[in-house]
Amino acid sequence: MPYSIRPAEGAVTQLRAWQLHMLSGKKNRESSGRQSTDIPESVFGVRRSFEVADMRESKIERALVDAVRKQGGIAFKFTSQTMNGVPDRLVLLPGGQIGFVEMKAPGKQLRLLQKKRKAQLEALGFPVFVVDRPEQIEGTIHAITHGRKRGDTL
Numbered sequence: 288m289p290y291s292i293r294p295a296e297g298a299v300t301q302l303r304a305w306q307l308h309m310l311s312g313k314k315n316r317e318s319s320g321r322q323s324t325d326i327p328e329s330v331f332g333v334r335r336s337f338e339v340a341d342m343r344e345s346k347i348e349r350a351l352v353d354a355v356r357k358q359g360g361i362a363f364k365f366t367s368q369t370m371n372g373v374p375d376r377l378v379l380l381p382g383g384q385i386g387f388v389e390m391k392a393p394g395k396q397l398r399l400l401q402k403k404r405k406a407q408l409e410a411l412g413f414p415v416f417v418v419d420r421p422e423q424i425e426g427t428i429h430a431i432t433h434g435r436k437r438g439d440t441l
Contacts, residue, residue: 372400
């Protein structure tokens, strides 16, 4: 005999209210710089909480552009109309140093096509770096400045 599991009466409404609250931007900030996304205890009967990293790819990318500019360089947004999977930024530094940088959100990995493009560019002798944390920016710029040919050694 088939059966179904139904949520407690009112739980769906409470969960929707919590989701709308979270989407409205009224997030609870903790001192660690992360946002707390506590699901109300009344929704599930037990309190569940977890943290979501407050760092987005766009923030890391802006930090890279600013750091390159401080070094006297340019970090062009790199897009190709004819080829997918190319790195996000083309970094040009004084002294004719060049490198490609793929930006990722914290903990995200390269897609298969991005790995292929990275290998193609490196086979041509261009360094390609993957940056998913702000702490990697200084090391990436240093590696490009000193002419490292492989970007995965950071």
